[in-house]
Amino acid sequence: MSDTVVMSAHPPVTDWVHDFDHTDPRWTEDPFPIWDQLRAECPVVHTDRFLGCYLPTTYEAVKQIAHDTEHFSSRRVVVRDVRPEQVGNAPPITSDPPEHKPAKQLLLPPFTPDAMKKLEPRVRAICNELIDDFIAEGKCDAAARYTKHIPVRAIAHMLGIPEKDSDLFIRWIHEILELGIKDNEIFLRGIREMGEYFVGHIEERKRHPTDDLISTLMNAKGKDGQPLSDEHVQGSLRLLLIAGIDTTWSAIGSSLWHLAKTPADRERLVAEPTLMPSAVEELLRAYSPVTMAREVMKETVISGCPVKPGNMVLLSFPAANRDPAVFPDADKVLIDRKENRHAAFGLGIHRCVGSNLARMEMTVALEEWLKRIPDFRLDPAGQVKWSEGTVRGPRQLPMLFARPG
Amino acid sequence: MAGKLKIHVDQDKCQGHARCKSLAPELFDLDEYGNAHEHGDGTVPAGLEDKAWLAQTNCPEIAIEVTEE
Numbered sequence: 001m002s003d004t005v006v007m008s009a010h011p012p013v014t015d016w017v018h019d020f021d022h023t024d025p026r027w028t029e030d031p032f033p034i035w036d037q038l039r040a041e042c043p044v045v046h047t048d049r050f051l052g053c054y055l056p057t058t059y060e061a062v063k064q065i066a067h068d069t070e071h072f073s074s075r076r077v078v079v080r081d082v083r084p085e086q087v088g089n090a091p092p093i094t095s096d097p098p099e100h101k102p103a104k105q106l107l108l109p110p111f112t113p114d115a116m117k118k119l120e121p122r123v124r125a126i127c128n129e130l131i132d133d134f135i136a137e138g139k140c141d142a143a144a145r146y147t148k149h150i151p152v153r154a155i156a157h158m159l160g161i162p163e164k165d166s167d168l169f170i171r172w173i174h175e176i177l178e179l180g181i182k183d184n185e186i187f188l189r190g191i192r193e194m195g196e197y198f199v200g201h202i203e204e205r206k207r208h209p210t211d212d213l214i215s216t217l218m219n220a221k222g223k224d225g226q227p228l229s230d231e232h233v234q235g236s237l238r239l240l241l242i243a244g245i246d247t248t249w250s251a252i253g254s255s256l257w258h259l260a261k262t263p264a265d266r267e268r269l270v271a272e273p274t275l276m277p278s279a280v281e282e283l284l285r286a287y288s289p290v291t292m293a294r295e296v297m298k299e300t301v302i303s304g305c306p307v308k309p310g311n312m313v314l315l316s317f318p319a320a321n322r323d324p325a326v327f328p329d330a331d332k333v334l335i336d337r338k339e340n341r342h343a344a345f346g347l348g349i350h351r352c353v354g355s356n357l358a359r360m361e362m363t364v365a366l367e368e369w370l371k372r373i374p375d376f377r378l379d380p381a382g383q384v385k386w387s388e389g390t391v392r393g394p395r396q397l398p399m400l401f402a403r404p405g
Numbered sequence: 406m407a408g409k410l411k412i413h414v415d416q417d418k419c420q421g422h423a424r425c426k427s428l429a430p431e432l433f434d435l436d437e438y439g440n441a442h443e444h445g446d447g448t449v450p451a452g453l454e455d456k457a458w459l460a461q462t463n464c465p466e467i468a469i470e471v472t473e474e
Binding site: 105108109111112113114277281338339340341342343345347348349351355356359 | 420421422423424426427428435437438439459462463464465466467
């Protein structure tokens with residue numbers, strides 16, 4: 001249904017240095033040469049599109065901005081065509097100091113590596129249920145039938161909401177993060193429907209408390225010692241759902257895409273499973289899915305470039321992770337890379353709260369796929385399609401593989 | 406032969422990426438928020454020096470100090 005929506009068209013980019021656009025089809029298809037070109041030109045470029053927006057492309061500039069909460073606010077974390085009054089706050093991702101820290105500390109304990117170990121068996125089971133469903137066919141769209149479903153079911157399991165509602169969550173996220181860049185009505189509808197959904201679950205738990213993450217948030221105390229408002233609980237739930245789904249879905253998809261077209265890496269990973277941790281980090285670096293945003297609040301200088309209020313910043317951790325000044329052979333995927341300070345989960349106080357969850361899901365999804373489908377390739381009869389905008393990953397990923405004997 | 410290594414996690418810099426815990430579980434502990442602390446007094450047992458450096462060079466926040474005593 002949403003595919004029929006007519007987007008307000010952006011003119012094609014002819015001058016990336018002065019007029020970049022992260023929704024241009026060429027960026028969506030292959031952003032890496034664009035970032036390399038811009039990085040060689042200037043560490044921070046600007047466009048008049050999106051009501052004015054900067055793009056840092058070096059690791060150093062991205063790091064400076066991520067660490068600078070005095071000049072840059074997180075109140076808007078998606079670069080869009082419009083900047084209406086804020087709706088859909090999602091603390092702590094949309095919070096600045098001093099509100100940020102207490103809001104984040106509430107969410108950290110459920111996402112530690114130890115907590116993720118407890119969830120791991122359920123994620124392994126989800127992966128195998130999905131593979132069972134298509135393996136006999138010898139081919140599949142790995143995005144539609146595998147990567148898409150893993151994070152959404154895992155987060156639903158954690159929150160204590162039905163895994164079968166996954167398609168609903170996926171639709172809202174598509175509306176909020178992709179279509180919403182250019183269509184505010186669709187954005188607002190997604191936010192509203194998601195809010196109504198969570199109100200129902202919050203009310204239900206007021207009558208019948210549970211031991212899931214929704215109840216944990218409802219029972220948490222804010223810094224004033226009082227329980228969180230329903231609005232805060234809703235906002236954090238919105239964050240967990242929005243941030244926890246298409247991000248990791250994208251990371252798993254890009255990883256499978258890489259392994260499908262790179263037999264040497266695939267065979268090595270099958271032969272040497274102990275390489276999985278460094279491979280996961282390298283795939284996160286090379287194909288970082290998440291680009292964040294900041295809003296310039298006060299004039300400052302970043303890597304020698306003046307930055308002025310009234311503009312947004314497209315905070316491209318993916319571009320930072322391809323900076324050859326920090327990563328030797330930045331454009332090569334080296335699954336045994338030893339030194340890898342990649343910023344796929346952000347830098348500074350807004351480090352992704354779900355990074356341990358994402359790493360576990362990626363690891364498990366790749367391990368289970370490789371165990372059962374060690375030999376696979378892209379289906380030449382199909383076409384790989386990438387998502388547009390803030391989160392990058394394959395949304396269509398046709399694969400061919402041997403049927404089990 | 407170099408002297409003993411000692412590690413320290415700067416609490417103002419650590420953001421809980423947990424890369425150190427994953428690479429060198431013997432040398433780091435995580436608190437309830439997932440932020441890292443050096444295990445014990447931070448002395449690196451013999452044989453684990455490479456892991457200490459590996460953790461240091463993979464910390465995205467450059468929060469780990471390694472010193473030779």
